[in-house]
Amino acid sequence: MHNSEKYLESLLTATPQEGRELAIKLARKSIAAIQTDPEMRKVLRANYAQDTAQLIASAQVIAVEFQTIAMANNYWKP
Amino acid sequence: MHNSEKYLESLLTATPQEGRELAIKLARKSIAAIQTDPEMRKVLRANYAQDTAQLIASAQVIAVEFQTIAMANNYWKP
């Protein structure tokens, strides 16, 4: 797993919405770190987007990543 | 995953009940971020609503999202 790409500069985001987007990005980058072939990932994605069990499992990953990001941003409290 | 919709203004809610509703919304939006076709999601939802394993997995996602929201709201302590 050689993942030399730098994709995470900071956990801080301006808004909760951007925090969600970062959580989704982190989840995707984890998968890309294991399955390093972009063409293969494209094929795999087409399949799992129609498999609800895998969609739900993906949502679980996003939920955990978002929890970390929300903590880092002190929940974007005003 | 182009998810340009802005669906999360704030993690703060007036009541714990609204916190539950936000948790469910976040879980749904994660799935929508991966399976972007609304018609396809409608088909998929009809199936998984009758599959207890997937219902339980969905409840797990909601539980994690709710934990984050509850932390953000300091558990709605009076």
Added chain:
Amino acid sequence: MHNSEKYLESLLTATPQEGRELAIKLARKSIAAIQTDPEMRKVLRANYAQDTAQLIASAQVIAVEFQTIAMANNYWKP
């Protein structure tokens, strides 16, 4: 998922035991939010109560919900 029922007034409970009961209630309400037909839920429940994998997955949901409730109650420390 129209879930207009108000089922969560507060995360605070008098005792840890009541915290467990609330955790179980929250887990059930998540499932009810997705599978909104009570008759269907009754059928589904009879099945999964005999499936250990699903019983264990349900216990996992309860564990996460309980963690949130325990935090909210500062672990019911005297």
Added chain:
Amino acid sequence: MHNSEKYLESLLTATPQEGRELAIKLARKSIAAIQTDPEMRKVLRANYAQDTAQLIASAQVIAVEFQTIAMANNYWKP
């Protein structure tokens, strides 16, 4: 799920070891809250004790319950 038994007096334990035992007890009680027939649970347990996937899933429940108990006890720091 009528679970009128009182099985959790406190999250505080004298030692980490007792914390582990309480975590296992909580996991079991969650399952008992859903599958309320003790004879059925005995049958089910004999099966899943030979299924490594379910053993590992059970260990995951115990890990989460233990995390909550450890927090409650401030990690039994001297």
Added chain:
Amino acid sequence: MHNSEKYLESLLTATPQEGRELAIKLARKSIAAIQTDPEMRKVLRANYAQDTAQLIASAQVIAVEFQTIAMANNYWKP
């Protein structure tokens, strides 16, 4: 589940590495608490060590146990 063995004296470890080892030990002990026959566990382990889904699930248990241990040790900060 009679698990009278005392295997957890403390969550405190001298180093993060020892924390990892304790996390693995706790995960194993959870499984031993349910499947109490050591010979049966040996058979089961040979199987799941070749099943990546179960290896990944085991890694998830270790991750949660380690999180608890890391919290207890204040992340071994100097």
Added chain:
Amino acid sequence: MHNSEKYLESLLTATPQEGRELAIKLARKSIAAIQTDPEMRKVLRANYAQDTAQLIASAQVIAVEFQTIAMANNYWKP
């Protein structure tokens, strides 16, 4: 599971990106602690890198490990 290799000196990293890389390393080392044969791991990895369910499960492990590392680093706040 004899895992005498020392692979974790510290949870502290200079950047969030290095924190991601450490999370991936920890997830891998957990699997190596159970499946100790490197040749067998190479075979298994080739399989699961094409199985989206397992890729997502791996991403879940990474998310939890990263949460611990992020906490240890106080989220790399400036």
